Amino acid sequence: MESEFVPVSRRVTIQDGVYQQLRHALMVGRFDPGQTLTIASLAETFATSHMPVREALRRLAAENALEIAPNGSARVPAISKARLDDLCRARIAVEGLAAELAAPNSSDADISELERLVEAHETSSHEESIYAMLVKNREFHFALYQGSGSEVLLQLAETLWLRFGPYMRVLTRHLEPTLRSHEGETYTRHHHDAIAALRKRDGSGVRRAISEDISATQALLRPLCD
Numbered sequence: 001m002e003s004e005f006v007p008v009s010r011r012v013t014i015q016d017g018v019y020q021q022l023r024h025a026l027m028v029g030r031f032d033p034g035q036t037l038t039i040a041s042l043a044e045t046f047a048t049s050h051m052p053v054r055e056a057l058r059r060l061a062a063e064n065a066l067e068i069a070p071n072g073s074a075r076v077p078a079i080s081k082a083r084l085d086d087l088c089r090a091r092i093a094v095e096g097l098a099a100e101l102a103a104p105n106s107s108d109a110d111i112s113e114l115e116r117l118v119e120a121h122e123t124s125s126h127e128e129s130i131y132a133m134l135v136k137n138r139e140f141h142f143a144l145y146q147g148s149g150s151e152v153l154l155q156l157a158e159t160l161w162l163r164f165g166p167y168m169r170v171l172t173r174h175l176e177p178t179l180r181s182h183e184g185e186t187y188t189r190h191h192h193d194a195i196a197a198l199r200k201r202d203g204s205g206v207r208r209a210i211s212e213d214i215s216a217t218q219a220l221l222r223p224l225c226d
Contacts, residue, residue, distance in 0.1 A: 022056055
């Protein structure tokens with residue numbers, strides 16, 4: 001089990017704590033496609049009883065992030081080209097709109113924070129774990145979408161990222177050598193384009209940059225899917 005998990009000790013937050021940590025891990029690609037997550041091993045990892053783990057897995061299955069087996073264990077969904085294409089089509093629609101709506105609402109301070117996140121993303125690809133880079137990538141996207149002012153779009157985007165996690169796991173394993181080199185900076189090109197459009201308050205330009213970012217990831221992943 002991944003060492004980034006920490007025990008959840010406060011009784012009133014045990015279920016939510018387990019759920020939130022597993023949700024984040026799935027979103028940044030901490031688990032392999034098809035990997036089984038057992039209640040017993042997760043309960044041991046989180047230093048809690050089986051009940052909050054079982055409930056967290058049930059909640060994640062309701063979001064289509066996991067599949068529940070008859071014995072109660074959970075499985076990370078398998079990947080396929082058809083699922084990838086479907087997810088990316090939905091991501092472009094939802095995240096593209098959120099990005100466009102953020103353009104008129106983003107302050108200079110908001111844009112500076114996005115620039116900081118891009119820089120941290122590029123730095124982490126050379127100096128830290130590959131998953132630190134994925135965390136910064138997620139932070140960039142959702143900091144941008146937060147500017148949309150749409151709670152619904154944010155919730156939809158999070159659900160899509162949950163289901164996209166297994167694909168990110170596959171992608172990072174394939175691209176890790178490149179991402180650790182200076183060539184890895186090319187994978188933030190669309191983020192820089194989005195920031196440039198934000199500075200002009202160009203909503204369609206921000207949408208285009210995010211859509212191209214998702215499409216570029218899709219193109220890299222398609223040959224890696226069965």
